[in-house]
Amino acid sequence: MVEITRQADTVRQARTPLSRERVLDAAVALADEGGVDALSMRRIAQELGVVPMALYKHVANKNELLDGMIDALVGEIDPPAGDAGWKTVVRLRVLSARRMLLRHPWASRVIEVRMRERAAPTPAVMAYLDSMIGIFRAGGFSVGLVHHAMHVMGSRLLGFSQELFDDSSDREPDPDALPPQEMAARFPHITELAMAVAHDEESVVGSGCDDQFEFEFALDLTLDGLERLLP
Amino acid sequence: MVEITRQADTVRQARTPLSRERVLDAAVALADEGGVDALSMRRIAQELGVVPMALYKHVANKNELLDGMIDALVGEIDPPAGDAGWKTVVRLRVLSARRMLLRHPWASRVIEVRMRERAAPTPAVMAYLDSMIGIFRAGGFSVGLVHHAMHVMGSRLLGFSQELFDDSSDREPDPDALPPQEMAARFPHITELAMAVAHDEESVVGSGCDDQFEFEFALDLTLDGLERLLP
DNA sequence: CTTGACAGGTGTACAGCGTCCACCTACTTT
DNA sequence: AAAGTAGGTGGACGCTGTACACCTGTCAAG
Known part of the structure; x- marks a missing residue:
């Protein structure tokens, strides 16, 4: 039991290494469901089970994150x-x-x-x-x-x-x-x-x-x- | 001298009774020179030599203030x-x-x-x-x-x-x-x-x-x- | 096999924001 | 004179983005 818990703890930060893409995806999802006003670094971090500053290892700042989201969306347009x-x-x-x-x-x-x-x-x-x-x-x-x-x-x-x-x-x-x-x-x-x-x-x-x-x-x-x- | 100063102090809050229009004008001026990001209730208040909450006696909230600014500008369009x-x-x-x-x-x-x-x-x-x-x-x-x-x-x-x-x-x-x-x-x-x-x-x-x-x-x-x- | 660099997550802290609330004060109305 | 009210004050709260120092696990070089 204890072992499982410890493993789960370990896993939480090891299994999903929190890439830039995962950050962007979470941000888009959050904006989709709550509008852009619901989009804060803290909320994204919370959604990913991580502390806010962790995001900054994958994204320069919020504006750059917004740019990344835009790029992802424009990529959805049919060729x-x-x-x-x-x-x-x-x-x-x-x-x-x-x-x-x-x-x-x-x-x-x-x-x-x-x-x-x-x-x-x-x-x-x-x-x-x-x-x-x-x-x-x-x-x-x-x-x-x-x-x-x-x-x-x-x-x-x-x-x-x-x-x-x-x-x-x-x-x-x-x-x-x-x-x-x-x-x-x-x-x-x-x-x-x-x-x-x-x-x-x-x-x-x-x-x-x-x-x-x-x-x-x-x-x-x-x-x-x-x-x-x-x- | 002292009298003048005291008068000036009195004047500062008595002469310009801070109407809704004065608030709107200050807001527009601030936005014109610093962009909309430079527009905060605190800055407007500062510009008017007044405490931030004073604005709320003339404007319901920031959104309503923005609406007021819009109305003022649209009024500038030629008939x-x-x-x-x-x-x-x-x-x-x-x-x-x-x-x-x-x-x-x-x-x-x-x-x-x-x-x-x-x-x-x-x-x-x-x-x-x-x-x-x-x-x-x-x-x-x-x-x-x-x-x-x-x-x-x-x-x-x-x-x-x-x-x-x-x-x-x-x-x-x-x-x-x-x-x-x-x-x-x-x-x-x-x-x-x-x-x-x-x-x-x-x-x-x-x-x-x-x-x-x-x-x-x-x-x-x-x-x-x-x-x-x-x- | 050790050591040191480094990528990546953490914790704390700060300044700025909008705005709620309680308060005071001056003026108007009865 | 009393009561009400319009309007400015001061403080506080919860939220924001993010700078800075720190710790930890992984991996390469000696």
């Missing part, structure tokens, strides 16, 4: 499906993203908030956007047109937030950003787009992307679409 | 301009909303977050939406079409968040909601729309508004718009 034409492929992908967001209602809020205060989107989001851009390119869109398209789609692409790339602001450069050539290798379409935008507006001060123009572009496209619905 | 046709009027109004949001970069996040967890938007937001619906109606849109239009415009109307009315969820009814007839008087267009939607989907379980359909409607309208841009 582009076959060769059905850009319109169908984009449509299916966006609907898949939406399903993911409906499964995790707290997610869009977290993504949005983290997006706003981070230098760059998380890697999985980057990959998602890159592949989305790739679909448009393959569908015959020019680089410039894809740029507009991404702005127009903004709020639909992940179900919210049209300003995924808020490069206009004066954020300090991300210290652990990817070196350019690796960036280009992993996210070729994003890179192509970014370079084109940066280049053809060289003279413009600041962002290299006229947010105001893009906003009005999207707005007018929407209004035109609505106008066509009038009898 | 509908003249009789230039629905398209122009909507366009100008949305651009005015955008300018407000650019003046207060933290605002969209606050509005969105508060929207998600509140039973109803704040009065000023209601008024804004009501008048926006009115513009569409006056422009010849049917009630049903306005409904679609509001969903399509969603992310542009206030610069974000297409799900302003997330009535699908199972929120407890707002205790201090307006009585129906007052609601109808103050927000006639919202009421008209809400009743029409509730009525013609009587048989459907739940929300009275098929969010999935609306999402796809908006998505397809956007994709069609993009398609027309292809050479």
Whole structure:
């Protein structure tokens, strides 16, 4: 009896070595059932039968944990499906993203908030956007047109937030950003787009992307679409 | 000297009687300069030279304070301009909303977050939406079409968040909601729309508004718009 | 076979948060 | 004069994220 207990004690900390993945999973589960407000380091730790500070051996801090959760969720979005034409492929992908967001209602809020205060989107989001851009390119869109398209789609692409790339602001450069050539290798379409935008507006001060123009572009496209619905 | 000082002391708490408006103004100012994370009850109080709990005599709690701030900001949006046709009027109004949001970069996040967890938007937001619906109606849109239009415009109307009315969820009814007839008087267009939607989907379980359909409607309208841009 | 590094879990502590509660004080109303 | 009330005060509680020092088990090198 005593032996069993002791073994159980030993086991509790030995059997489940508490990996980063286990922390992330517990966090997602907790958020799923109690909303993002129920998500505290202490609660996650408690759920894992561990002391709060133990989490910090696998996760730098809470923000980094949120980033990890986002990455996990974005990974749930279906990859582009076959060769059905850009319109169908984009449509299916966006609907898949939406399903993911409906499964995790707290997610869009977290993504949005983290997006706003981070230098760059998380890697999985980057990959998602890159592949989305790739679909448009393959569908015959020019680089410039894809740029507009991404702005127009903004709020639909992940179900919210049209300003995924808020490069206009004066954020300090991300210290652990990817070196350019690796960036280009992993996210070729994003890179192509970014370079084109940066280049053809060289003279413009600041962002290299006229947010105001893009906003009005999207707005007018929407209004035109609505106008066509009038009898 | 002593007298002056004593007078100053007296004055500090007597001259500026710390109204709700002063609290709201201080809060907005603080958020404007330090972002929404710098906004704590204690900081606001400090800024006003007062003890934190003093604020609670003018504001129920922090959420209610955030609501008040939102209302103040939405009030900054230009009223509908003249009789230039629905398209122009909507366009100008949305651009005015955008300018407000650019003046207060933290605002969209606050509005969105508060929207998600509140039973109803704040009065000023209601008024804004009501008048926006009115513009569409006056422009010849049917009630049903306005409904679609509001969903399509969603992310542009206030610069974000297409799900302003997330009535699908199972929120407890707002205790201090307006009585129906007052609601109808103050927000006639919202009421008209809400009743029409509730009525013609009587048989459907739940929300009275098929969010999935609306999402796809908006998505397809956007994709069609993009398609027309292809050479 | 020992030793030392190191990965990983523990315990304590701190500053900051929102807000409940009891209190005091000045002013208004009867 | 008495009673009520609006509004500022002070203290406390429970919660948060996380810095820091510590301990322990595992494993590699001498």
